[in-house]
Amino acid sequence: MKSTETREVDAAAVRQQLERILASVAFCRNERLSQFLRFIVEHSLAGEHGHLKESVIAVDVFGRRADYDPKLDSIVRTEAGRLRTRLADYYSGDGVRDDVIIEVPKGGYAPLFHGRTTKPEQSRPRSRQFTFLVLGAATLLVLSSIGVWWRQSQRSEASTIAVLPLENLGHDPANDYFADGLTDEIINNLSVIDGLVVRSRTSSFALKGTPHTVREAGKQLQADYILEGSVLRAADKLRVNAQLVRVRDDFALWSGTFDRQAADIFAIQDEISRHIVNNLRLKLGSGQRRYNTNLEAYDLYLQAQQLLNRGERHGITSAAAMFEQVLEKDPSFAPAYAGLAQVSALRSDASSDRPFSEGNAKMQEYVDKALQLDPLLPDAWVFRGQILARNYQWAESEKAFRRSIELNPNLADAHENYGANLLFKIGKHQEGIQEVRKAVDLDPLSVLPPLTLAYLLINDGRPDESLQTIARLHNITQNALVTQYHGRALLQKERSSEAIAYFRDEGSKGFLGLAFAAAGKRAEAEALRESAKFPNHLALICAGLGDRDCVFEALNRMADIKDPRIHLYIVYPELALIRGDPRLDALKKKIGL
Numbered sequence: 110m111k112s113t114e115t116r117e118v119d120a121a122a123v124r125q126q127l128e129r130i131l132a133s134v135a136f137c138r139n140e141r142l143s144q145f146l147r148f149i150v151e152h153s154l155a156g157e158h159g160h161l162k163e164s165v166i167a168v169d170v171f172g173r174r175a176d177y178d179p180k181l182d183s184i185v186r187t188e189a190g191r192l193r194t195r196l197a198d199y200y201s202g203d204g205v206r207d208d209v210i211i212e213v214p215k216g217g218y219a220p221l222f223h224g225r226t227t228k229p230e231q232s233r234p235r236s237r238q239f240t241f242l243v244l245g246a247a248t249l250l251v252l253s254s255i256g257v258w259w260r261q262s263q264r265s266e267a268s269t270i271a272v273l274p275l276e277n278l279g280h281d282p283a284n285d286y287f288a289d290g291l292t293d294e295i296i297n298n299l300s301v302i303d304g305l306v307v308r309s310r311t312s313s314f315a316l317k318g319t320p321h322t323v324r325e326a327g328k329q330l331q332a333d334y335i336l337e338g339s340v341l342r343a344a345d346k347l348r349v350n351a352q353l354v355r356v357r358d359d360f361a362l363w364s365g366t367f368d369r370q371a372a373d374i375f376a377i378q379d380e381i382s383r384h385i386v387n388n389l390r391l392k393l394g395s396g397q398r399r400y401n402t403n404l405e406a407y408d409l410y411l412q413a414q415q416l417l418n419r420g421e422r423h424g425i426t427s428a429a430a431m432f433e434q435v436l437e438k439d440p441s442f443a444p445a446y447a448g449l450a451q452v453s454a455l456r457s458d459a460s461s462d463r464p465f466s467e468g469n470a471k472m473q474e475y476v477d478k479a480l481q482l483d484p485l486l487p488d489a490w491v492f493r494g495q496i497l498a499r500n501y502q503w504a505e506s507e508k509a510f511r512r513s514i515e516l517n518p519n520l521a522d523a524h525e526n527y528g529a530n531l532l533f534k535i536g537k538h539q540e541g542i543q544e545v546r547k548a549v550d551l552d553p554l555s556v557l558p559p560l561t562l563a564y565l566l567i568n569d570g571r572p573d574e575s576l577q578t579i580a581r582l583h584n585i586t587q588n589a590l591v592t593q594y595h596g597r598a599l600l601q602k603e604r605s606s607e608a609i610a611y612f613r614d615e616g617s618k619g620f621l622g623l624a625f626a627a628a629g630k631r632a633e634a635e636a637l638r639e640s641a642k643f644p645n646h647l648a649l650i651c652a653g654l655g656d657r658d659c660v661f662e663a664l665n666r667m668a669d670i671k672d673p674r675i676h677l678y679i680v681y682p683e684l685a686l687i688r689g690d691p692r693l694d695a696l697k698k699k700i701g702l
Contacts, residue, residue, distance in 0.1 A: 118209050118224040120154045124550050126209035130196070132518055133203045140515065142192050145170050149220050150211065151543045161218045189218060271308040271332035272296050274317040275349070278341040288340040289314075291349065291381060295336065298386040308332055327356030334362075336385070347371045349381050383441075387484050406438040413448055417455070418555050425455050443486050446479035450492040457673075465499075465671045472496050487517035491526050498530045499673045501701025506531050521552035529561050534676035535702065538569050556586045563594045570682045572598035589614040600624055601682055619649030623683055626653030645674060652684050660684060661692050668700050675700055 118126075127150050130136055131143050148170050152160040160169070163185045167173040171184050179185065193213050200210065209224050272295050275288040292313070299307045308330050316326055323335050338351035352364035367381045413431035416424035429452045435445040450472050457468020473496050479489035494509035510527035513520060528544025542565050548558035559578050566575035576598045582591045596611025597620060605627035612621035622637035634653055641647040644666035651659035664687075667675040678684065679696065687693050 118222050121550065122209050122224070123150065123154060123211065123222045124547070126207060126211055128519070128547075128551070129207065130199055130204065130211065133199055136195065136199070139195070140511075141171070142188065142195055145188055145192055146196075146211075146220075149213065149218055152539075153220050153222075155539065155543065157539065158219060163218070166218060185218070189213060269306040269308065269330075269332045270299060270334045270336060271326065271330040272299065272313055273326060273335060273337045274314055275337075275351075276339040278339045279343065281342075284340070284342050287342065287347075291340065295385055298383065323354045323359055324356055332356060342371060345371050351385050383482065387481075403438060406435045406442060409438075410435045410442070410445055410448070413445075417448070417451060418557060425452055428452055441482055443479045443483035444488060446475045446482065447486060447488040447492060450475035450479065450489070450496075454492065454495055465673065469496060469499055469671065472499075485516055487513045487520050487523060490516065491520070491523050495526055495530050498534065499671060503531065503535055503701065519551055521548040521555065521558055524548040524551065525558050525561050529565060530673075533565055533568070538565070538680075541565060542569065556582065556588060560586075560588065560590060560594075563591070567594055567597050567601065568677055568680060568682070570601065572601040589616065593617045593620060596620060596624065597683070600627065603627075619643075619646030620683075622646070622650030623653035626650070626655075644670075645672065645678060648678060649681075649683060652686055655686065657686055657690065660687055661690070661696070664696055665699070668696065676702065 127147065131147065136143050136146070145166070148166065149161055152158070159165070163179050164177055166185050167177045167179070167182070168175060171188070173182065173184065193215070196212060200207070207225075209222065211220055211222055213220050272292055275292050277285050277288040293310060296307055296310055296313065299305055312330055316329065321329075323337070327333070327335050333356055335354045335356055336351060337354065338349065341348045347367075347369045349367040349369075350364070351367075353362045354360065355362055365385065367384065369381070409431045413428040413435070416428040416431070429449065432445045432448040432452065435442055435448075439445075453468045453472035453475060457465045457472075472492065476489055476493045476496055479486055480493065483489065490509050490513035494506045494513065497503075497506035497509055507527075510523060510531055513523040514527065517523065524544045525548035528541040528548070531541075532538075532544060533541030542562070545558060545562045545565055549562055552558055559582055563575045563578040563582065566572075566578065575594065579591060579595050579598065582588070583595075592611050593614060593616070596608040596617070599605075599608040599611065600620070600623065605624050608624045609621065609628060612618070612624055618637060618641065622634045622641070625631070625637065626634040631654070634650060638647065638650045638654065638659075641650060644663040648660050648663035648667070651657075651663060664675065664678060667678065679687070679693065679700075
């Protein structure tokens with residue numbers, strides 16, 4: 110990569126450039142190199158240069174064992190070479206005019222960040238050249254857009270698909286309507302998938318009843334893939350067979366058989382069509398669904414999302430009602446089910462509105478429904494990851510979170526949940542905080558990512574950094590949790606008398622008892638212990654009073670009811686008195702750590 114005159118750049122600009130690089134054609138389909146680049150950039154920005162060693166990278170990025178020997182395995186050096194080549198390709202192509210340059214010099218893994226003060230191959234234009242330069246830039250923009258589209262289309266195997274009329278095997282002309290109707294449903298459903306070009310009904314049905322091979326049909330319809338199949342109706346039963354064939358070599362990529370009772374024939378038609386389309390999308394690995402829901406339903410959905418994004422408890426019930434209204438108007442709108450999954454998570458995570466077991470069950474139900482309707486919906490994979498984490502299925506949870514990020518690298522919720530609900534909980538605190546910082550950068554006007562960031566910083570014993578985030582939150586929301594986090598930061602700075610005023614919310618009773626005890630007001634703390642309704646409150650009050658037995662009793666109760674906060678509570682700085690106690694190891698084992 111040819112360098113030009115450079116200047117210093119700040120961390121925010123570097124992170125924005127990182128996301129731009131990872132979303133480029135050179136990186137978006139290469140998860141290994143993307144993960145490698147993100148790892149070294151984030152650790153470098155955090156000043157954690159000890160993580161930029163070959164042995165650490167091998168374990169944390171490439172999954173090698175803890176006894177990794179670089180003399181026997183050159184994975185890091187090999188991938189670093191590929192990374193440098195890929196970065197050079199990016200900056201000579203899509204990133205040729207980017208202001209910020211990220212490079213990895215040979216001989217090490219610490220990246221360098223600098224910004225250009227002049228653009229490559231660019232001189233100061235004369236005034237009469239300006240119009241031509243603008244026109245030229247506009248032309249380049251159009252051409253580059255076409256180039257991006259072309260490259261994206263090349264990344265996907267699926268280009269053009271034709272659905273041949275399903276054959277009625279019963280040979281009763283009275284049943285032709287079902288086979289033809291199902292063919293229409295499949296064509297219509299495939300037509301709302303981005304990235305797939307679907308031949309029209311008119312073209313497909315022109316081949317109905319005519320003898321042809323797949324290759325002949327593909328040639329006539331100019332299609333890369335053919336979906337063909339049959340329908341058999343016998344008495345009250347239906348059987349539908351379908352298969353997807355690649356035209357160029359007659360290779361069957363996928364096939365499926367659907368046996369159903371024919372009681373509600375049109376509902377069955379819709380179900381079979383949905384299953385076929387979703388299986389094709391998964392098999393071809395392409396296509397985000399475009400939802401053609403009515404405007405009123407979509408408007409309600411956006412209002413509900415806005416209520417949730419404010420992070421205020423009183424808005425959760427209203428949001429749930431709106432999501433339900435959306436589904437009444439459009440039962441196939443998968444994002445509304447993902448929204449209800451989020452509602453269930455918030456209800457059973459932040460208040461006593463619903464027991465954790467019930468909240469988890471509802472969350473699982475909504476996630477399953479959303480993914481049944483749209484298996485490539487990134488939001489649904491986020492909440493699948495969250496429910497798996499609640500059940501201590503850490504490996505499967507990580508796969509779900511990574512799937513959501515793969516489907517949409519710019520989804521702030523995915524990075525936030527991956528960082529807070531998986532990485533931080535399993536002890537990878539710095540990686541978790543970095544993921545949440547990405548969410549803040551991706552969604553700078555939302556309340557939830559910075560709220561989560563403040564929470565993790567406090568839990569990691571970094572009150573000063575947390576207070577910086579809290580100061581910003583005070584300016585944009587009246588959320589009670591912001592006040593609670595402010596009080597916790599003051600407690601950690603041993604300003605317990607000041608902190609008391611920040612714990613007047615019902616959900617902060619545990620911290621209030623802790624603050625009373627720290628300020629020498631033991632009688633007030635004892636009174637709160639006697640009236641404590643929730644085990645998490647009791648754990649905090651007992652910690653303030655120095656009662657270790659009581660703390661473990663409360664934490665075990667949290668574990669018994671599957672309180673998803675238990676993994677965070679055990680690392681709370683406020684519960685430092687349990688460190689080193691053998692009962693902590695037993696508790697960790699109980700909660701899957």
